[in-house]
Amino acid sequence: MDRSAIVHDNFLRRVAAGDLPAGQPADGPLSRADAVSIFRSGCLCRALDRKSRAMQAAGQGYYTIGSSGHEGMAAVAAALRPTDMAFLHYRDAAFQIQRAAQVPGQSIAWDMLLSFACSTEDPISGGRHKVLGSKALNIPPQTSTIASHLPKAVGAAYSIGMTRRQKPEHQALPSDGIIMCSFGDASANHSTAQGAFNSAQWTSYQGIPMPLLFVCEDNGIGISTKTPKGWIGATFANRTGLKYFSCDGLDMFETFKVAQEAAAYVRKRRRPAFLHVRTIRLYGHAGADVPTTYMKRQEVEAEEANDPLLHSVRLLAGAGALDPADALDIYNETNARVERIADHAVKRPRLKSADEVMASLIPPPRSCRKDGGPTQEMRANTFGNDMKAMEEPQIMSRLINWALTDLMLEHGEIALMGEDIGRKGGVYGVTQKLIGRFGPSRVIDTLLDEQSILGLGIGMAHNGFLPMPEIQFLAYLHNAEDQLRGEAATLPFFSNGQYTNPMVLRIAGLGYQRGFGGHFHNDNSIAVLRDIPGLILACPSNGADAAMMLRECVRLAREEQRLVVFLEPIALYSMRDLDQAGESGWMTHYPDPSKRIGFGEVGQHGDGTDLAILSFGNGLYLSRQASKQLEKEGVSARIIDLRWLSPLPEAAILDAVTGCRNILVVDETRRTGGLAEGLMAMLTERTDIPHSRISAEDSFIATGPAYAATMPSADSIFEAALSLMTVPA
Template sequence: MSRHLDLHARRLQARGEAFYTIGSAGHEGSAAVARALRTSDPAFLHYRDAAFFIERSRQMPGQTPLWDLLLSFTASADDPISGGRHKVLGSRDLNIPPQTSTIASHLPKAMGAAHALGLWRRLGGQGEWPTDSVVLCSFGDASFNHSTAQGALNAVGWSAYQGAPMPLVMLCEDNGIGISTPTPKGWIAASMAARPGFHYLSCDGLDLLDTWRAACEAARIARTMKQPVFLHMRCVRLYGHAGSDAQQAYLSPQRIKADEARDPLLVSAGLLRRLGVMECDEIATLYHAVSERVAGLAEEAIARPKLATAQQVMSSIVPPVRPGRAMPWQGEVESTPGTMAKLLNQALQRLMATHSHLVMAGEDIGRKGGVYGVTQRLQARFGPHRVIDTLLDEQSILGLGIGLAQSGALPVLEIQFLAYLHNAEDQLRGEAATLSFFSNGQYTNPMVIRIAGLGYQKGFGGHFHNDNAIAVLRDIPGLLVACPSNAADAVGLMQEAVRLADEEQRVVVMLEPIALYHTRDLLEEGDQAWSFADPGPDFRLPPGELGQWGDGLELAIITYGNGVMLSRRALAALGDEAAGVRLIDLRWLTAIDHDSVHHAVANCRRVLVVDECRRSGSLSEEVITALVERGVASHRLQRYTAEDSFIALGRASTATLPCVEGIVARVREALVAQSSMS
């Protein structure tokens, strides 16, 4: 069945009816792995694992794997997993979350899913999968070398080495070549046979019985000992990397012929004959019958509806809403005004108390309480299984969170500095934010990611600790990004972020300005004007809700984060000159309600956008464009941004950023220009 799907996909591609032809030919031994596992065991599959998918389908009544996969091949809107958005192997019924292009990017979340099984036992609840499950993730020998794979392998070994439960089978399907680049002979075994924390098993993927025995042993170890297994399955790749790959360009005829002689269908046919199960004519009859069946179903599949409009394509970017799982808050709310760091800490304590499934993870967030003290005392109160000190690897932190979320937990992750996100951002773009899209809303990984960032940090500096590049977050469809300018708003945004994740299954980033964590004063030392009372557990600021100071008609300043404080100081410096100025705080840096922004500034004669991020690829570009699209004349608009530069160290750290003096100058310029026009 798997083989004829591969063959017919190429025929359909030649007719313009199929669009993604990375096949499974040569990897059919994965069917034996499926046979060794339970259908309730979550499986994060390599794109060459159609045989695994089909064999698992055979173990559950009512499944139609050939039909389902052909709908996926032909990008039909009836495809039961992705709704025609991609050719993926996935099924909610079969506990196979879909993976898009598995160049190892799914390994970190498989690690997170395996960790979650032990976590649910500690929490005393039931997650997405039974707590005695085994997680399977499969990948190729070429993607084994990807930094994502190596990071995941390290995180798995690091955890298991310390005794953390990790019921995970990592299936490496070794066909000896990555597109055209050979894998050095013996490389996989030499790398993994003695790797700390792992059990290493190998099998011949051409021999179904050998593979089944090894897979049974791998499942036994992972399930009973709660330890990770690296299952090395040797196999062969047939027909090239994909339908468009002419392997004759880089493989000799002798090599191609030798690979074809190792075809697992031929080996399996010989096995059936030796054991007296089937004879040659019976095998041939079966082979041709399946071919005819696939061809007939394919003609039906290509006639099924396709996605046709942008609305249809985008309908699954935002996940479906589900009931919230929070309990009411029973405690008191501290009334003493405090800093952003303090109020965030209080809000997180409430959220952990009212959301028993909420789990925090990040570097140094436990015993240390975070670099800036935001998570102090949380681990002592809620335990190390709910406030997890992770290894120093942002990719693994995000992968852990995705796996936890897919298992039913509500993760709140911390990335220590914004610049540290960039080497791991594909876990957000390629995994977290796309899962609902590629599963037609059937799978989600709701989570909150707290990121300390932006500039103006004193006593530190340099572009790895002061980073004002947020474009990578703003261009991910479906991702929400909040940025508070003060302590009270930080509480409202954090509580709304957790609600969005819990009830609306969203992926939310909370971008927390480092320079404002411990700021108490606004204009002079001791004025305590930037200390705020905790607004309490019911205070939330939903996406699109703006903040506003003043109601002047001469000039509106639109800003966010540090820009709010800088603008408040500039207006104070201007004194009576600023009487005609109003200040708008965006609060949310994605999903901006531009109609509300326009309404907030439409009756002002001029608009100044103060943007602490770089001039190119910055938020101000979107804001200005949206105002122009709503009829605001360009001569009324101005922006003041950071330079297109990295941030320097020491006294020069703010030289490229907006400053109070710069805002003062631009406000005066705008007011003078308006006065002269009047």
């Protein structure tokens, strides 16, 4: 028999018979009226869980991971302010229901049933997923997260303290607020969670404000794997910089009292706390899960006998707040109300087309004040001697540094964060002097953890900052790519554009470093970035372009709320010469701060018609060298700098190759999964011009003399071009 039906029948029978579980009497500051409100939230949570299973069985609903057993989270919600942003565990329907009771004008049962039905009228996701979340309730949506939301909770908490020093234009959180982040006991073991705990402790240990309340809902099991008894308490009770609180989640009075104490500690001390809420899990993991297949029936029945709603009836009666008979009436009336509402919700429209599903991949633009840019006096005071240096051509790394300086002068909400970017000035000197110019609160030296760096950026974006995190090397991104894929990029999608993560992530990457680092410091794979929907990937090939593209990337993030990755070719950071030593052919002047290269705008060198070479980054540099050899062979070529690698600027590319008799794609990324695959497919589908490609081998990169052996060279580009042009039509 369905366990949800068993629990339901047990509740009806035991309340009617006065057969309530034993426990401590009601005690604490929870008022009678609030206690009844929390019970109502628990009843609605339970009714929705049961209805979700019935809807799925009838083909009308599509989600059955429930919150039954975790009804105590309603008491946690009651202890917090509705302005305290909450990143919720997927079993926290009771929390969201109770928070809705704190905010006028909510129709929470209707809203959640629409989400079960995947209706386009679901006010949070627009029918894309059943998620907890609400803009009105300050609950950003989460999917079935396994701790991936914890790093951004750390970032959001950090941002609250930062607003007291630097108020962003689009500030969303009150300066006296706190961040709440909840998760299960099994998720607490995830490396992402452990990194977030450590980051919060590391920050607090240094006296930096971190108003963050971690809430662990400990039901003792992760799907079918039990958490060792006492594990959560043993591992979190004595952590440096993390205050531990514990309560019985079956007792709403105790839970409210302890949650209120924990929230007061975080709000007053501006330090993180860990609230350990002991709960149970009813019905198994989800609708298709049968707990008796991996647990003894006696264990399952013992949990069911400890039903938190039964405890609530006992506590309410003991406190003189509600008679059991009245509690039973509320329970039955709630079930009947959910049935009536569901009958209407299942008839509401659903998404039908790809266009409808994808409509929220790209967030909406937002209105931004026009700062007008820094004055010349401000620039002179900030740049100092660098103003004189701007009169001469410079290497790429220095021009990026100057562009960052101008952007940070113009937009006070920009903050940089990453390993070694402050006092050291970055591994390659790109961020030199910035900490002196803007201070450590805007140029943040982080701990060595890429997930925490990206989480800091994502969280700060929730509070109106424009984060510019740095990942030291492209290979290091793979430690943390889910923060882009599973959190930043999905947020506008699952919130129907109501929540966004505007951000410019700078990554030093690609290959061709001479004799340094091997595959960890020379990584030529960008596949993981190109297949994230909604993400913009930009890659400059020279210093002037880097400065102008970086300005456009900031505009895209600031005004269009886009998630942007700016990939900086390490080998070109300090490149000076193009054809021969001392000729400074790859150095450029710093472009006027008003100049930008627009999103999707490609570059072109030459106007030959024999051959068009499509490339980017180091490939562009090598193609320029190869073009000199081709010219000696009588080949007139034009070289197209793609600049924007995802999404590909297809219209601009096709326009740029018009009139050419051949096209060669030069791709320094790997043959399998590399950029050339998309380019070749586009050219095959949309042109009749003969085309071929030269790519890097499917290999990691070696250290030492063979550093470039697996990638295109000027000579191999030259040979590939001649080979293409001699192939019979």
